[in-house]
Amino acid sequence: MNPQSLPLFPPQASTIASEVDALYFFHIAVTSFFSLLIAAGVVYFAIRYRRRSNAESPPEIEGSLALELTWTFIPLLITIVMFVWGAQVFFHINRPPDNSMNVSVVGKRWMWKLQHPTGQREINELHVPLGRPVRLTITSEDTIHSFFIPAFRIKKDAVPGRYNTAWFEATKAGSFHILCAEYCGTEHAKMIGRVVVMEADDYQTWLAGGPTPESPIKAGERLFVEMNCVTCHRPDSAGRGPILNGIFGRAVRLQSGESVVADAAYVRESILNPAAKVVAGYQPVMPTYQGQVSEESILNLIAYIRSLPMPAVEPGK
Ligand code: CUA
Numbered sequence: 001m002n003p004q005s006l007p008l009f010p011p012q013a014s015t016i017a018s019e020v021d022a023l024y025f026f027h028i029a030v031t032s033f034f035s036l037l038i039a040a041g042v043v044y045f046a047i048r049y050r051r052r053s054n055a056e057s058p059p060e061i062e063g064s065l066a067l068e069l070t071w072t073f074i075p076l077l078i079t080i081v082m083f084v085w086g087a088q089v090f091f092h093i094n095r096p097p098d099n100s101m102n103v104s105v106v107g108k109r110w111m112w113k114l115q116h117p118t119g120q121r122e123i124n125e126l127h128v129p130l131g132r133p134v135r136l137t138i139t140s141e142d143t144i145h146s147f148f149i150p151a152f153r154i155k156k157d158a159v160p161g162r163y164n165t166a167w168f169e170a171t172k173a174g175s176f177h178i179l180c181a182e183y184c185g186t187e188h189a190k191m192i193g194r195v196v197v198m199e200a201d202d203y204q205t206w207l208a209g210g211p212t213p214e215s216p217i218k219a220g221e222r223l224f225v226e227m228n229c230v231t232c233h234r235p236d237s238a239g240r241g242p243i244l245n246g247i248f249g250r251a252v253r254l255q256s257g258e259s260v261v262a263d264a265a266y267v268r269e270s271i272l273n274p275a276a277k278v279v280a281g282y283q284p285v286m287p288t289y290q291g292q293v294s295e296e297s298i299l300n301l302i303a304y305i306r307s308l309p310m311p312a313v314e315p316g317k
Pocket of ligand 1: 107110144145146180181182183184185188189191
């Protein structure tokens with residue numbers, strides 16, 4: 001931290017930080033201007049038009065169309081600017097680039113558990129390369145937390161049973177705070193960590209140091225066998241469950257006639273509550289895995305299913 005600067009604001013260390021700040025300062029400027037204008041007006045009018053004698057009675061005023069139009073359209077224009085500008089920043093924040101690397105974030109009283117696409121796990125620390133978009137898939141094991149990196153201007157709730165997404169692209173090497181921004185119990189204030197932004201080469205060196213871990217896809221593949229998923233979801237269509245190859249991200253038709261996109265949330269629900277959305281043509285025979293599989297294992301299973309290629313021949317046709 002530069003000691004000469006009063007640290008009212010965290011550093012700007014991601015591509016969206018300056019966008020968020022520009023919008024924020026615009027709001028501050030507009031609201032300050034009107035607060036001052038109104039306060040000054042109140043004081044000025046109170047003095048200028050004060051009652052000078054008890055006998056004085058002011059003239060009646062009928063109103064002014066020009067004045068009313070002015071105080072309607074100027075604020076309207078300003079709020080439209082705020083809305084359009086805000087929407088642009090909102091979309092930018094909420095649309096991770098396609099080439100992002102995936103990092104999973106699991107909040108737990110009272111720590112952050114993070115995993116890299118190559119399998120490295122970290123607790124309360126996240127090493128990322130400079131200049132590369134990183135997509136965070138955020139969930140929680142117990143209560144609601146909120147994953148907050150002030151220097152990147154991102155903050156997203158970690159909600160049990162749900163996957164939230166955030167992304168950033170770091171623009172400065174260095175170490176920045178990770179905070180929990182949702183009161184989650186006695187040690188909420190200690191639920192802090194840091195994100196370490198490294199040059200791309202240093203990041204590769206960092207990844208290569210330490211034992212080679214199991215990647216989420218490999219771990220998911222192992223779990224798929226260990227948990228006996230493989231006996232029903234066989235890739236040869238001879239099982240009792242639907243084949244999972246190539247389904248991720250695509251629409252799936254359900255028994256109920258509706259269809260649902262097979263995204264991370266759907267896969268998770270199907271593992272924990274298989275009867276909720278049964279695929280058309282199958283029976284609700286799958287047992288629940290509620291309580292038998294951790295959030296991290298589910299994320300690994302999702303990574304594995306996401307990685308399964310389309311079958312070469314459409315089965316059953
Ligand atoms: Cu976790 Cu506050």
